[in-house]
Amino acid sequence: MIYRSWMRNQGFGPDVFDGRPVIGIASTWSELAPCNAHLDRVADAVKRGVWQAGGFPLVFPVMATGETLLRPTAMFYRNLLALQAEELIRANPLDGVVLLSGCDKTTPGLLMGAASVDLPAIMVTGGPMLSGKFRGQDVGSGTHVWKFEEELKAGRMTQAEAFEAEGCMARSNGHCMTMGTASTMACVAEALGMQLPGSATWPAVDMRRYETAQEAGRRIVTMVEEDLRPSAIMTRAAFENAIRANAAIGGSTNAIIHLLAIAGRLGVELSLDDFDELARPVPTVVDLMPSGRFLMEDFCYAGGLPVVLRDLAEEGLLDGDALTVTGRSMGANVASAQCWNREVIRPMSEPLQPAGSGTAVLRGNLAPGGAVVKQSAASPGLLQHTGRAVVFDTPEAYHAVCDDPDLDIAADDVIVIRGSGPRGYPGMPEVSNVPIPTKLLQAGVTDMVRVCDGRMSGTGYGTVVLHVTPESAIGGPLALVRTGDTVTLDVPARTITLDVDDDELARRREAWKPAEAVHGSGYGWLYTQHVLQADQGADFDFLVGSRGAAVPRESH
Ligand code: FES
Ligand code: MG
Numbered sequence: 001m002i003y004r005s006w007m008r009n010q011g012f013g014p015d016v017f018d019g020r021p022v023i024g025i026a027s028t029w030s031e032l033a034p035c036n037a038h039l040d041r042v043a044d045a046v047k048r049g050v051w052q053a054g055g056f057p058l059v060f061p062v063m064a065t066g067e068t069l070l071r072p073t074a075m076f077y078r079n080l081l082a083l084q085a086e087e088l089i090r091a092n093p094l095d096g097v098v099l100l101s102g103c104d105k106t107t108p109g110l111l112m113g114a115a116s117v118d119l120p121a122i123m124v125t126g127g128p129m130l131s132g133k134f135r136g137q138d139v140g141s142g143t144h145v146w147k148f149e150e151e152l153k154a155g156r157m158t159q160a161e162a163f164e165a166e167g168c169m170a171r172s173n174g175h176c177m178t179m180g181t182a183s184t185m186a187c188v189a190e191a192l193g194m195q196l197p198g199s200a201t202w203p204a205v206d207m208r209r210y211e212t213a214q215e216a217g218r219r220i221v222t223m224v225e226e227d228l229r230p231s232a233i234m235t236r237a238a239f240e241n242a243i244r245a246n247a248a249i250g251g252s253t254n255a256i257i258h259l260l261a262i263a264g265r266l267g268v269e270l271s272l273d274d275f276d277e278l279a280r281p282v283p284t285v286v287d288l289m290p291s292g293r294f295l296m297e298d299f300c301y302a303g304g305l306p307v308v309l310r311d312l313a314e315e316g317l318l319d320g321d322a323l324t325v326t327g328r329s330m331g332a333n334v335a336s337a338q339c340w341n342r343e344v345i346r347p348m349s350e351p352l353q354p355a356g357s358g359t360a361v362l363r364g365n366l367a368p369g370g371a372v373v374k375q376s377a378a379s380p381g382l383l384q385h386t387g388r389a390v391v392f393d394t395p396e397a398y399h400a401v402c403d404d405p406d407l408d409i410a411a412d413d414v415i416v417i418r419g420s421g422p423r424g425y426p427g428m429p430e431v432s433n434v435p436i437p438t439k440l441l442q443a444g445v446t447d448m449v450r451v452c453d454g455r456m457s458g459t460g461y462g463t464v465v466l467h468v469t470p471e472s473a474i475g476g477p478l479a480l481v482r483t484g485d486t487v488t489l490d491v492p493a494r495t496i497t498l499d500v501d502d503d504e505l506a507r508r509r510e511a512w513k514p515a516e517a518v519h520g521s522g523y524g525w526l527y528t529q530h531v532l533q534a535d536q537g538a539d540f541d542f543l544v545g546s547r548g549a550a551v552p553r554e555s556h
Contacts, residue, residue, distance in 0.1 A: 002556055003093070016056050021224040023050045023217070024094040025059040026085055026114075028106040033066030035103035035182060038173035038204055039126050045210040046098050046124060049217020055096075055224070057217065060088060062113075065105040067181075075455065076427030076527065078105040078112075078261075079540050085113025090549055094119060096224040098216055099194075102126030102175045102204075104458075107185035108258035111194065112539070115230050115265035119549045120223040122325045123195040124216045125186040127204035128296035129174035139169050140178035140289040142459030174204025177296040179288040180458035184251035185258060187305050191245035192262075193233045193324030197333045201300035219325060226327060231546065236268050237319040240278055241309070241330060244317050247279035247358040248308050249286040252458025253374050253466055256359070257428075261537025264544045272370040272535045276361035276494065282317055283351030284358060284376060287344055290459045291376045292352055294344050302344035306337035311348050362465065364497040365505070366451070366477050366487065369469030369535045371496055373489075374456070378463035379447040383491040385463075387414040387449060389498075391483045393515075394419040395431040395454070403438045411445045414487040418478050419515070420454030421471025422531040422538045426524065430457040433464045449489055451496065453478055453534075465489060465496055467534040473515065474533075480508040 004017050025046050029039035043059045050057035063081045065074040089097050096119055099110040107125060114121040132139035148165050151157035157165070175182035186200035196216055202209040239259060246255045256275050263270035286308060288294050299305075312318040313331055320331020339345050346352055353376050362371045375383065390413045392398040398417055401407050409415075415434060422428040432452035436445055450464045453471035470476030477498060481487070486499040498505075519525045530540040 021055045021095040021221050022093060023055045023057045023220050023224070024089060024092060024097040025057055025100060026062045026089065026097055026110060027059055027100045028062050028064040028081070028102065028110065029100070030064030030066065032069055033064035033103050033106070034068065035066060035175035036064050036101070036106060036126055039100045039102060042100055042124060042126055042210065042213045045213035046100070046217040049214035050221060053218040053221035055221035060092070062088060062110065065103065065109065067104050072425060073427040073429035074103070074105045075429065075538070078109045079527070079531070079543060080523065081105065081109035082112035083543060085110050086116045086547070089114060089117045089119060090551060096120035096220045098220050099123040100126065102182060104181040104185065104254065107182070107189055108262060111189065111262050112265050115234060115262055116543065116546050117549050118229050118231050118546050120220065120228055121194070121230050122216050122220045122223060123189045124213050125189060125195060125200060127174050127202050127206065127209045128177035128183055129170060130172040130203055130205065131177060131295040131297045132169035132171065134165050134168040138295055139165070140295055140459070141169055141176040142180050142457060143178050143290045144169055172203070172205045176459070178290055178459050179250055179252070179286065181252040181254040183296050184246060184249065184255050184458055187249050187251065188242045188246055188255050188259065190305050191242040191309065192238045193322055193330055194230070196325060197306050198304050201296055201304040203297055203300060222327070223325065228325070228327060231266055233323055233325060234262065234266050234268065235322065236270070237322040239263055239268055239270050241318055241322055243275055243278045244282050244312055245305065245308060247282035248284060248312060249305070250284040250288065250291045250352065250376055253359055253372055254455060254458055256372060257455070257467070257534055257537050260535070261539040264537050264539055265546060267545060272361050275359065279358045281355050282312070282358065283348060283355045284353035285311065285346040285348060285351045287346060287352050290461055298341070298344045302341035303337055303339045306334040307339045307345050310334040310337040315348050360491050360494055362491070362494050362496045364495040366481070366496045366498040367468045368477065369533060371465050371468040373463070373465050373491055375491060377461035382447060382449050382463040382489070384489065385412070385449050386486060386488040387412045389414050389416050389481050389483060389485045389487045391416040391481050392418070395434060398434050402435060405439050407437050407439060409437050409440065411440055411448060413448065414489070415448055415450045416478070416481050416487070417450065417452040417454070418472035420452050421473055422533060423528050424453065424471050424473025424515070426518065426528050426531070428455050428534065428538055430455045430460065432456045432466050433460045433462045451478070451487065469533045469535045471533065475509065475512055475514065477505065479512055480505055
């Protein structure tokens with residue numbers, strides 16, 4: 001009676017407590033996460049579907065992490081979101097759950113939490129914003145923000161024009177509509193089999209997003225009857241499909257960290273090297289900003305991700321047998337996909353970028369645990385490069401001097417930024433693609449090799465070696481580099497090398513002292529004590545694995 005009586009204060013009649021499946025709708029709605037601010041309406045559509053199929057839907061909030069407002073970085077909170085989702089899904093008397101996400105970290109965070117509980121789950125991402133349109137031009141979130149800011153600084157744009165442009169770039173609900181991390185993770189969720197076919201690309205304000213959400217509501221009720229759980233869907237085959245799909249769409253490097261973390265929750269063996277090996281035969285075919293010309297709305301109208309997955313299958317690059325939330329295989333889901341625009345989704349035979357030019361995984365004495373470089377965002381002439389290291393302990397230390405006309409730096413130097421890893425910053429922010437020193441910019445230099453233990457935005461570019469592991473804060477070799485050392489990047493050979501011998505490195509290690517901890521208490525303390533390195537997905541060590549749905553004791 002205690003369960004029923006209190007729930008009836010919301011106006012539910014006694015009949016809904018007849019044993020029908022109780023479906024939680026985990027919503028990362030928040031006005032502080034603008035990319036997710038319409039999820040309350042998506043939740044309404046899901047609810048309709050759940051009622052239609054004979055379930056009992058109940059919406060509950062899960063921490064919303066928005067990229068634009070959260071400090072020091074939304075990534076600092078992804079694991080907290082995942083922890084909260086896991087505990088709420090388990091602790092409440094639910095039979096299945098619908099996961100509503102949007103902005104970058106909300107998609108992986110919910111998948112991580114749901115994977116650790118392993119109750120039937122289906123994802124509905126909130127969809128991208130409509131294409132930005134400014135003075136007759138398509139403008140993309142992220143990509144054009146940087147451009148407009150430069151124009152404003154250079155005096156080529158007035159403040160009034162900038163206000164107009166920023167509004168035109170964000171003219172509907174939804175997440176970033178470039179192929180940044182949010183769009184990447186929405187596509188990855190679909191390629192994993194966790195959301196309905198076509199879901200990733202419907203614009204946030206498109207009626208079909210709400211139809212799909214309603215369909216997901218109906219489907220979760222049946223999934224509960226079928227006992228179809230995340231562990232049956234997110235298998236090794238599903239991760240391989242997601243990695244290849246990510247290569248084909250030219251997705252964000254952040255997907256690597258998130259997929260490693262999700263796999264860790266499920267006990268699926270996945271390593272950093274898998275990303276290089278599996279992606280090598282895959283060309284980039286989706287022509288979206290930041291690497292290409294179009295935006296998510298165009299991708300949607302061209303047929304969306306099912307076309308890419310079908311094309312991959314035809315090349316033998318998709319495991320068509322992987323099971324999905326539809327209850328059918330991935331191959332069956334996408335078999336009849338049709339492409340309506342081969343400029344946006346190129347044929348595999350005429351790709352945007354050839355196979356092997358995607359994100360590469362590097363190793364060497366500077367990154368024994370691995371590092372990554374997004375080749376499509378790099379300058380071809382810098383992919384094999386040797387230069388003098390110019391070292392900064394923090395990104396702030398670099399920013400403080402990068403406008404200095406007397407800065408001792410040349411175009412073929414290698415900028416090394418440390419202190420930006422999961423533990424060191426903390427939170428592994430998107431700071432790695434620091435701007436080129438102003439004096440070199442003015443001399444016409446557009447790119448330089450940069451090496452960092454942080455991340456880069458999915459909309460960023462440059463020859464930037466990211467995710468260097470182990471990070472400098474725990475004494476990785478990055479901590480031992482000195483200005484004047486020589487660093488060699490050789491992407492074809494997949495190496496990043498510091499030309500300093502082992503004895504000298506050992507001497508420097510003896511003298512190295514870790515920086516003082518930023519957080520002595522609170523969540524920051526928990527984070528820095530337990531966060532894993534990038535090659536393990538930067539999850540918390542105590543959250544790896546699945547803990548199931550069982551609750552050991554009752555509350556009354
Ligand atoms: Fe939320 Fe880009 S800021 S998706
Ligand atoms: Mg981003």
